[in-house]
Amino acid sequence: MRLFTVDSFTDRPFAGNPAGVCLLERPASESWMLSVAREMRHSETAFVHGDGDGPLSLRWFTPAVEVALCGHATLATAHVLYALGATGRLEFATKSGVLTAEQGLGGLVTLDFPATPAEPAEPPPGLAEALGVKPVWVGRSAFDLLVEVDSADTVRGVSPDFARLREVDARGVIVTALSGEPPAGASADYVSRFFGPRVGVDEDPVTGSAHCVLAPYWSDRLGRAELVGRQLSERGGVVRTTLRGDRVGLAGHAVTIWSGELHV
Structure with a gap:
């Protein structure tokens, strides 16, 4: 499996928020993903996989727990997929519903997330x-x-x-x-x-x-x-x-x- 570290919400290295991105070959157990996230030691590590039909499955883990919503690791995941040749709009099935990402000029990625007003x-x-x-x-x-x-x-x-x-x-x-x-x-x-x-x-x-x-x-x-x-x-x-x-x-x-x- 391929594994990446990506700095998100920045256009220069060693700034922004680092996230792990793991491209799964098949679904993995929660305990295994948590172990990988602990090894990576980033605030979140994203785990993504797809079966070729419908949205990609995306989950996020801190070194301690799974979280229901994470922006910077989603941006990191989209960035990796676009760098590997993906085009157009990406769809991710998550615990917060279907989230999307689109890449624009200059590599700017826009995520579509739910508003959660206070x-x-x-x-x-x-x-x-x-x-x-x-x-x-x-x-x-x-x-x-x-x-x-x-x-x-x-x-x-x-x-x-x-x-x-x-x-x-x-x-x-x-x-x-x-x-x-x-x-x-x-x-x-x-x-x-x-x-x-x-x-x-x-x-x-x-x-x-x-x-x-x-x-x-x-x-x-x-x-x-x-x-x-x-x-x-x-x-x-x-x-x-x-x-x-x-x-x-x-x-x-x-x-x-x-x-x-x-x-x-």
């Missing part, structure tokens, strides 16, 4: 203390908590207590703010970071699925369907979002770092 919620006990910041607004989506803070500098400076954050009942916690950049020619409309210690990922470098929450939130606030989000992790990355009703287009580049063969 509804206002009371902050869970210990959330502010775990993050070390004062929330301006807190909401809960299908998977995550969304926490708006007062500035991009606050987002950049968050240093969570991961032991305490692990006790918060959510897949992950998204911390976000307006970018603070001038509207004319701004490189990003909003910024964010994503913390997921409950699923084995203290901080995810660039989180596609988080932008399924961020896109409807900031599109409503800013009155525009098309936005640019910048994730302020150490590696950093950019996700271009387009809100289309109950769907979100997530667009980004990816770079293959290495490829090889899995022998077990």
Whole structure:
């Protein structure tokens, strides 16, 4: 089986979010896929296979658990398949329904994902203390908590207590703010970071699925369907979002770092 590491939501190597991509020859057991994901040590490793009829089967594993939705590993998978000669629209059967990918000019890949808007919620006990910041607004989506803070500098400076954050009942916690950049020619409309210690990922470098929450939130606030989000992790990355009703287009580049063969 062929195995790849791909940096997603970046146009340069050693930035964005690295994902493993495993091209399966046949369906594999959950325990085996989890073992491979632990060996790869990326925040997610994608496992894809097809029988030549219908959407490709796609699943994602962190080093600790299987997840129901992952943007950067889907982008990585599409990038690999296009590099190997795939053309046109790709369809993936996943735990979050059928997701699609299309490659445009310059290798930009656009994913079609479900929007998962956050509804206002009371902050869970210990959330502010775990993050070390004062929330301006807190909401809960299908998977995550969304926490708006007062500035991009606050987002950049968050240093969570991961032991305490692990006790918060959510897949992950998204911390976000307006970018603070001038509207004319701004490189990003909003910024964010994503913390997921409950699923084995203290901080995810660039989180596609988080932008399924961020896109409807900031599109409503800013009155525009098309936005640019910048994730302020150490590696950093950019996700271009387009809100289309109950769907979100997530667009980004990816770079293959290495490829090889899995022998077990």
